[in-house]
Amino acid sequence: MSKVLIIGAGGVGSVVAKKCAMVPDVFSELCLASRTKSKCDAIAADIANVPVHTAQVDADHSDQVAALIRDFGPELVVNVALPYQDLAIMDACLETGVHYLDTANYEPPDEAKFCYRWQWDYRQRFEDAGLMALLGCGFDPGVTSIFVAHALKHHFDSIETVDIIDCNAGDHGQHFATNFNPEINIREVTQPGKYFEDGRWVETEPLSEELAIDYDFPEGIGVKRAYLMYHEELESLAQNIPGVRRLRFYMTFSESYLRHLRVLENVGMTRIDPVEHDGHQIVPLQFLKSVLPEPSTLGTTTKGKTWIGCVIEGTRGGERKSFRIYNTCDHEDCFSEVGSQAISYTTGVPAMIGAMLMVKGVWMRPGVWNTEQLDPDPFMEQLNLHGLPWIEG
Numbered sequence: 001m002s003k004v005l006i007i008g009a010g011g012v013g014s015v016v017a018k019k020c021a022m023v024p025d026v027f028s029e030l031c032l033a034s035r036t037k038s039k040c041d042a043i044a045a046d047i048a049n050v051p052v053h054t055a056q057v058d059a060d061h062s063d064q065v066a067a068l069i070r071d072f073g074p075e076l077v078v079n080v081a082l083p084y085q086d087l088a089i090m091d092a093c094l095e096t097g098v099h100y101l102d103t104a105n106y107e108p109p110d111e112a113k114f115c116y117r118w119q120w121d122y123r124q125r126f127e128d129a130g131l132m133a134l135l136g137c138g139f140d141p142g143v144t145s146i147f148v149a150h151a152l153k154h155h156f157d158s159i160e161t162v163d164i165i166d167c168n169a170g171d172h173g174q175h176f177a178t179n180f181n182p183e184i185n186i187r188e189v190t191q192p193g194k195y196f197e198d199g200r201w202v203e204t205e206p207l208s209e210e211l212a213i214d215y216d217f218p219e220g221i222g223v224k225r226a227y228l229m230y231h232e233e234l235e236s237l238a239q240n241i242p243g244v245r246r247l248r249f250y251m252t253f254s255e256s257y258l259r260h261l262r263v264l265e266n267v268g269m270t271r272i273d274p275v276e277h278d279g280h281q282i283v284p285l286q287f288l289k290s291v292l293p294e295p296s297t298l299g300t301t302t303k304g305k306t307w308i309g310c311v312i313e314g315t316r317g318g319e320r321k322s323f324r325i326y327n328t329c330d331h332e333d334c335f336s337e338v339g340s341q342a343i344s345y346t347t348g349v350p351a352m353i354g355a356m357l358m359v360k361g362v363w364m365r366p367g368v369w370n371t372e373q374l375d376p377d378p379f380m381e382q383l384n385l386h387g388l389p390w391i392e393g
């Protein structure tokens with residue numbers, strides 16, 4: 001029976017809180033804290049079977065997080081606020097002796113450059129304190145890396161190439177909206193692409209048409225164009241999958257999304273440096289975020305499916321082998337279950353499962369870890385039980 005503090009009351013935070021409450025024999029008491037307390041209260045009002053406390057916290061300040069931890073006394077903090085808060089929350093966990101889990105790696109607010117180095121630098125401190133930090137435990141990153149660990153454990157002697165493909169074939173009915181935090185989403189997709197090949201990183205144009213693939217998705221989705229992007233699990237897989245020769249990440253986008261994104265970029269609305277407006281300094285992308293729909297509000301209108309999987313090649317018993325593993329999720333089914341669209345759902349469910357495996361001791365190991373470094377079997381089993389079944393072949 002564990003008390004868990006969840007920080008962030010957006011699309012993902014809502015799913016994490018509701019899914020934790022569905023496992024009351026593990027999660028006996030929750031505290032949901034965020035910058036805007038009323039959002040925590042609205043989520044807590046939908047949860048009846050476990051006590052849910054709510055609190056206001058600015059997680060940019062580790063002293064505020066530490067005070068909240070001391071007050072509530074959790075065993076683990078699940079950070080589903082924004083990547084900017086990762087280090088402040090990790091500091092608070094170290095100060096108060098509490099385990100840590102997140103779904104997105106740290107990135108400094110003034111530079112669109114996410115990488116694990118900042119959080120991997122905490123390895124010794126977490127290990128010395130006997131605490132665990134589990135990084136990137138959403139779907140991608142998170143489940144995608146667990147899929148690779150599962151493939152290596154059960155299907156390959158050695159893995160040569162991995163292509164991770166993320167397809168959101170859903171439609172939210174809006175001209176332009178993002179299914180997770182707009183600021184983080186737009187910073188990610190406007191960066192140059194990058195993939196790993198033969199021991200080095202190859203940089204590419206952002207969303208290059210030349211490198212895009214037309215992939216025929218199963219489950220009635222059909223052919224969609226997927227664009228090569230850099231994504232954070234490539235960095236950890238390159239270190240943790242022995243001998244891997246190539247790692248790539250692809251994502252699909254609707255025509256409407258790409259058209260709007262290009263216009264917004266062309267007119268400077270995706271800039272992350274401050275500009276002078278009417279005597280104030282504003283960051284155009286942060287202003288844009290304020291006028292776009294919040295991801296947590298898209299569930300009511302989103303229809304269609306997500307498909308996220310890995311296509312893996314390598315060898316088994318001296319023979320070459322190709323293998324695919326994926327999950328398909330239906331936006332409307334997610335909404336009926338927890339009132340959220342599938343992107344929040346596919347992120348929140350793995351965060352809940354990671355938290356469960358940590359507090360039950362199944363995955364507990366002092367230090368800072370990425371998901372592919374832990375035994376995939378118990379996690380894969382829980383995915384099938386908590387709404388994200390996988391298919392392999």
Ligand code: NDP
Nearest residue numbers: 008009010011012035036059081104138139140141180181
């Ligand atoms: P939302 O924008 O819907 O929610 C973010 C929440 O964090 C909001 O409640 C926001 O508060 C809160 N927040 C922001 N800044 C602070 C702060 N300084 N202190 C306390 N709370 C704060 O985003 P999502 O729920 O869509 O995404 C949450 C996280 O999940 C992101 O880091 C995202 O990158 C990650 N993610 C990971 C995925 C994966 O597969 N691994 C996929 C999708 C998302 P307020 O409401 O006041 O703004």
